[in-house]
Amino acid sequence: METTTGISVEMVQAIAAAATIAIGAIAPAIAIGMIGSKGVESIGRNPEAAGKVQTLAILAIAFAEAIAIYALVIALIIKFV
Amino acid sequence: MEISLAAEKIGQIGALPVTNSMLLSWVSSALLIVLAYFSTAKLAQIPKGIQNFFEMVVEFLFNTVNDVLEDEDATKKYLPFLATIFIFIIVNNWMGLLPGVGTIGIYELKEGHEILVPLFRSGNADLNTTLALAIVTIITVQVLGVSALGTFKYAKKFFNFKGPIDFFVGILELMSEFSKIISFSFRLFGNIFAGEILLMVIAFLLPFIAPIPFFFLEIFVGFIQALVFTMLALVFIKGAITEAH
Numbered sequence: 001m002e003t004t005t006g007i008s009v010e011m012v013q014a015i016a017a018a019a020t021i022a023i024g025a026i027a028p029a030i031a032i033g034m035i036g037s038k039g040v041e042s043i044g045r046n047p048e049a050a051g052k053v054q055t056l057a058i059l060a061i062a063f064a065e066a067i068a069i070y071a072l073v074i075a076l077i078i079k080f081v
Numbered sequence: 082m083e084i085s086l087a088a089e090k091i092g093q094i095g096a097l098p099v100t101n102s103m104l105l106s107w108v109s110s111a112l113l114i115v116l117a118y119f120s121t122a123k124l125a126q127i128p129k130g131i132q133n134f135f136e137m138v139v140e141f142l143f144n145t146v147n148d149v150l151e152d153e154d155a156t157k158k159y160l161p162f163l164a165t166i167f168i169f170i171i172v173n174n175w176m177g178l179l180p181g182v183g184t185i186g187i188y189e190l191k192e193g194h195e196i197l198v199p200l201f202r203s204g205n206a207d208l209n210t211t212l213a214l215a216i217v218t219i220i221t222v223q224v225l226g227v228s229a230l231g232t233f234k235y236a237k238k239f240f241n242f243k244g245p246i247d248f249f250v251g252i253l254e255l256m257s258e259f260s261k262i263i264s265f266s267f268r269l270f271g272n273i274f275a276g277e278i279l280l281m282v283i284a285f286l287l288p289f290i291a292p293i294p295f296f297f298l299e300i301f302v303g304f305i306q307a308l309v310f311t312m313l314a315l316v317f318i319k320g321a322i323t324e325a326h
Binding site: 073076081 | 084085086148149264267268270271272274275278308309312313316
């Protein structure tokens with residue numbers, strides 16, 4: 001299917017897939033950075049609670065990263081299905 | 082270079098289609114069963130060899146679970162399920178990195194051109210596997226919560242009639258149980274599938290030397306995803322067995 005200006009479906013698919021993952025990875029990256037920095041700071045302030053802080057930090061990072069993975073899966077679906 | 086989001090079917094048993102990631106899951110399950118048999122065949126008080134290795138693994142998991150639950154009896158009760166999830170996911174992830182996975186296959190004719198259908202594909206690179214794990218985990222969390230608190234007390238967490246806001250929060254908790262299934266399955270699937278694509282692309286661009294750091298990355302990601310799945314299941318179990326405040 002071609003419009004009069006000659007833009008094909010494949011072009012739009014490629015741009016959509018690239019934009020999805022590019023924009024969708026901004027917020028999780030910032031979030032993981034903030035979680036990491038707060039975790040490191042709180043371990044520095046209270047080394048005894050290092051175990052609990054580490055557990056919570058890993059959990060929070062996994063949740064934040066999952067959002068980036070959702071964006072990646074949508075990008076893959078757009079490109080390959 | 083063909084990338085398929087869904088796992089390709091390579092055979093059939095009766096009416097059940099067998100996909101390539103299902104095949105690799107069977108291989109890793111068989112490997113685990115054989116290893117489990119041999120490590121417990123002659124249990125010795127001072128472990129050596131395979132029994133020693135698996136005691137290390139069990140001790141690592143026991144300490145991890147105990148740090149969160151802080152109750153040794155509860156840990157002993159919930160450790161088998163969590164350890165199974167961890168060991169199954171990590172062995173599946175790491176077996177997907179072996180040479181031959183994704184490269185050994187059958188040439189099939191599809192839509193006019195001939196493509197390679199790989200015989201093996203990482204077990205968790207199939208959404209069916211991760212969805213099955215997620216559904217089993219969430220149902221287990223509910224069952225463990227009911228067995229620890231009793232049906233009425235556990236249902237009161239979700240259907241809370243103390244006031245309009247509490248009722249709304251309870252319904253929200255119920256919806257979030259379903260969203261946990263989605264997030265569990267997609268997190269594991271996305272990580273492993275994207276890793277497979279990454280390795281394929283790098284091998285396509287620079288087949289020698291360059292893929293080595295990416296294989297290290299995939300080993301690390303495989304371990305972390307297994308750990309994250311287990312820890313998340315552990316935290317949900319802890320939330321389900323504690324009384325509502």
